[in-house]
Amino acid sequence: xxxxxxxxxxxxxxxxxxxxxxxxxxxxxxxxxxxxxxxxxxxxxxxxxxxxxxxxxxxxxxxxxxxxxxxxxxxxxxxxxxxxxxxxxxxxxxxxxxxxxxxxxxxxxxxxxxxxxxxxxxxxxxxxxxxxxxxxxxxxxxxxxxxxxxxxxxxxxxxxxxxxxxxxxxxxxxxx
Amino acid sequence: xxxxxxxxxxxxxxxxxxxxxxxxxxxxxxxxxxxxxxxxxxxxxxxxxxxxxxxxxxxxxxxxxxxxxxxxxxxxxxxxxxxxxxxxxxxxxxxxxxxxxxxxxxxxxxxxxxxxxxxxxxxxxxxxxxxxxxxxxxxxxxxxxxxxxxxxxxxxxxxxxx
Numbered sequence: 001x002x003x004x005x006x007x008x009x010x011x012x013x014x015x016x017x018x019x020x021x022x023x024x025x026x027x028x029x030x031x032x033x034x035x036x037x038x039x040x041x042x043x044x045x046x047x048x049x050x051x052x053x054x055x056x057x058x059x060x061x062x063x064x065x066x067x068x069x070x071x072x073x074x075x076x077x078x079x080x081x082x083x084x085x086x087x088x089x090x091x092x093x094x095x096x097x098x099x100x101x102x103x104x105x106x107x108x109x110x111x112x113x114x115x116x117x118x119x120x121x122x123x124x125x126x127x128x129x130x131x132x133x134x135x136x137x138x139x140x141x142x143x144x145x146x147x148x149x150x151x152x153x154x155x156x157x158x159x160x161x162x163x164x165x166x167x168x169x170x171x172x173x174x175x176x
Numbered sequence: 177x178x179x180x181x182x183x184x185x186x187x188x189x190x191x192x193x194x195x196x197x198x199x200x201x202x203x204x205x206x207x208x209x210x211x212x213x214x215x216x217x218x219x220x221x222x223x224x225x226x227x228x229x230x231x232x233x234x235x236x237x238x239x240x241x242x243x244x245x246x247x248x249x250x251x252x253x254x255x256x257x258x259x260x261x262x263x264x265x266x267x268x269x270x271x272x273x274x275x276x277x278x279x280x281x282x283x284x285x286x287x288x289x290x291x292x293x294x295x296x297x298x299x300x301x302x303x304x305x306x307x308x309x310x311x312x313x314x315x316x317x318x319x320x321x322x323x324x325x326x327x328x329x330x331x332x333x334x335x336x337x338x
Contacts, residue, residue, distance in 0.1 A: 134273050
């Protein structure tokens, strides 16, 4: 047994290396949302394209839907946008945008130029509803079920993997 | 050259005087603080200094210039003005952003390692240290090399740890 003692530092190094390797995979920007499994915060916002039309949380009850937080000033939103347009074409669920801290004209122009994947965008000029949703980095994507409960939150731009592995299976299971 | 020296000293004094006047004038020219209610601002700093900004995660909401931090400060200011307590504000923040916003996270199962980890590590270190020292104390003198600096001296005089 004594002859194996020299292996102790190596073993310790191995353990440390494992921890550090796991640490590399963690993203400190991904803060777990306390909203998961809780009712989505109440909101009543105007549509981006129509300042007179109001949409509230309760209007959305009864269907599974996606809320995607975006802004025309947000570079990463542009990055995920083609993916969202593509996803919207499949018409799996309604997708609503939350136009976060934007200028109405800028937001509308952005959608006109790049395509509009949203059934409607809610205009959150002062970012209040964004705060209620715990938004801290645009883009963010929420999946909300028919009872108005937040089921999933994705921080940062969507990727094909996130849509395929997390969002689609969840939508499928919620819709059945 | 005493006179020259005197002159240079006087220059220094003059400079000092100018500097003093200068800073005084600069201070006089500064804008008056923009807050109507310094007590409220003090409370605001007190509360937001405990909250982590989510955009630049190593800054407090009181320190950060990120857009979101400015919005959250405004939100907290409004809540304070409304008469909300510190607890209500902390609750408001954690309901939206989770325990992550707290620089002093609450003690619960998921944070136990965070709270006790350092103490456990330190205790472990101390135990190892004591064990090693005890084992060394029991070793005979011959197992230590003689001290190079003092040839001929009994190594035991320096104690077993030398």
